[in-house]
Amino acid sequence: DTAVSQTPKYLVTQMGNDKSIKCEQNLGHDTMYWYKQDSKKFLKIMFSYNNKELIINETVPNRFSPKSPDKAHLNLHINSLELGDSAVYFCASSPSTSGRAFHEQFFGPGTRLTVL
Amino acid sequence: GENVEQHPSTLSVQEGDSAVIKCTYSDSASNYFPWYKQELGKRPQLIIDIRSNVGEKKDQRIAVTLNKTAKHFSLHITETQPEDSAVYFCAASKGYSTLTFGKGTMLLVSP
Secondary structure, eight states, rough: OOEEEEEEEEEEEEETOOOEEEEESOOOSSSEEEEEETTTTOOOEEEEEETTEEEEEOOOOOOOOEEEETTTEEEOOOOOOOOOGEEEEEEEEEEEESTTTTOOOEEEEOOOEEOO | OOEEEEESSSSEEEOOOOOOEEEEEEEEEEEOOEEEEEEEOOOOOOEEEETTTOSSSEEEEEEEEEEETEEETEEOOOOOOGOOEEEEEEEOOOOOSSEEEEEEEEEEOOO
């Protein structure tokens, strides 16, 4: 019954490796997001997808590439991992970004990425 | 773009006391202001939100106030309990756009 799920929960890897984090939501939402939460707990938006189309791409290195195979999934692929990529990555979803509606964002459980 | 400032960064209170967390925003077009609670090791979860056509909203022990003129909004928690201990985030958006979060306030409620 999990609304927004992410895998894996923990990811430990070496510098230079490529890794992916998967996200799925079963809420029927149109919009999905990726956030990075650093050690100081700051939540920073990375990407936002609406109906599989990229609508927000904050200043994120090209090594990060989101992929949305369908409306219910938004995966995050990271190339050439660096020490500074260590953080907790949260996926989230909301019903829509269209119109003037106000919508709660539902967060996944997070993926703690540690780059050694 | 929007900029949200949040204070204090940490707040320690005794059980039963009130706690107040304040946020300011920069974009006068912002019209939606949610508050999220994140317990240790858990995901952020919405606890209350307010829209720009409302000045105050209450839900049991928590309340949020909004001053559009001054561009600030606050979270008030009364009769705090140890289970209120968490990081609280304010956020702002234009409703249909993405949220801009404040940097969070770590609230510690001591028994």
